Amino acid sequence: MKNIIACILVLSLLSVAKAQENDGYVKPTDTAVLQKIAQWQDLKFGLFMHWGPYSEWGVVESWSICPEDEGWTQRKGPYSANYNAYVKAYENLQTTFNPTHFNPEKWVKAAKDAGMKYVVFTTKHHDGFCMFDTKQTDYKVTDTKTPFSVNPKSNVASEIFTAFRKENFMIGAYFSKPDWHSPYYWWPYFPPKDRNVNYDPAKYPERWQQFKDYTYNQIQELMTGYGKIDILWLDGGWVRPLNKSDSIVARQMGSKYNQDIDMPKIALMARAKQPGLIVVDRAVAGPYENYTTPEQEVPSAPLSHPWETCMTMGNSWSYVPGDHYKSSLQIVQLLVKIVSRGGNLLMNIGPGPDGDWDPEAYKRLTDIGKWIKINGDGIYSSKSVAPYSSGNIFFTQSAGGDNEYAFLLSNENEVVLPQMVSIKTGNSRKVKKVTLLGTGQKLKWTQQGGDISVNVPKAIQKGSGLLYAAVFKMTY
Ligand code: GLC
16 A cells, blocks of 8 residues: 555656646756745736837837738738838837826836736837837937937836835846847848848858847846846747747747847846846746746646736737726736736736826726735735635635635625635645634634635625625634
8 A cells, every 4th residue: 555655656746747847947046046036926916017109109019010910910000001111100209209297106106005016117129119228229218319318217217117126126127039120130131021030140140149249238238227127027939049949939930040149148147247137038948937927818727837927907018098908806806816826917007108007007006906905915925725726716825824815706896795605625724713804803614624614794795895806814
């Protein structure tokens, strides 16, 4: 019998090891990096912002200048009939970009109040426009061609990072590896064909070297002149060594070219300036993808490595006038599901051309803040715990495991509870106390193994003021 159990144990350990190996995740060995990842995992909720001159047209970020025939790349407006005229007009948005209402302190206040704990900002998206004061190009917010350059807050990335850091947010720099403005990526000699480099780097190594230098220098600028940076969030996974190509790249207009930008060198430099830096070389599994980033989706089960869902609060990453924003109920419940599976939620709000968010975004953040002030205890620094969920109840546990939280998702904004709530924890430890967060009510319960039946007094079944998800805290 003992042998059989030992066999099963070994087999299951092997299959866990295999799963971890198969997902391609490579655990960092640098203890400072490991420490920072652990700290970041405790934060759970972050703010993402996509911002650039494209917000003036209210169109998709960057993609409308990409000559691919995809739904999201479609051009609209007066210049759309002619590709070259369109790109010219798009790049000319630099000369009218003037977000005079830009006030990062206002964003920090709203984000902090909503319980967000870190920020990731697009210092440069695929279109190559720099929202920081780079010395490598004049296609940037601080260039004299940009009207906002005369504003004392024109180094937008710097202002955002400083404002959020003051309130103890972790700071993440989104940076696009592909650059559709750089002559070293889309060489003007050839027309661009798709999102990839438009010449063969193996045939024109000097040009590719210039692109590598350009990228390295820009990242170096961000890692030196912008204070403490915690996360380098690199987008554009098709820029990678050819031998690293995988199914994701195949889906992303697989390139036959080797687009190796020498990540080991970049990461070494970046970590020399920013010890412990988390590097997220998105969708390029290996030592430089320190956490994975499921996009606009929530994995159906916990992952065996650190991860973060990035998701838009509206429908678009960029500012679109009149965008439809997710409801507060949806956002809170997304957060609960993600956290119950051990992930973080990075929620995007796209600032408008005037430099502020849609009022709807502020309303959502206020609602989320009210909920999280009551229930944050079961969110921050929590760990996932089997069975993760059962029906519409989702679980987390405190770091030491002394408390378990059962989040009962509500169908309507207002929580209405039945007289008896059945919580199937799958954990037969003896419960010492059950409370309903936000009510201060002492609850009676019975326990049978992992099944806990909680009696809900009439007075708090309805009209308790609880919204979106009620949280039962079980103390062991
Ligand atoms: C998608 C979009 C890209 C955006 C990214 C954020 O890949 O195409 O523009 O920056 O999501 O995760």
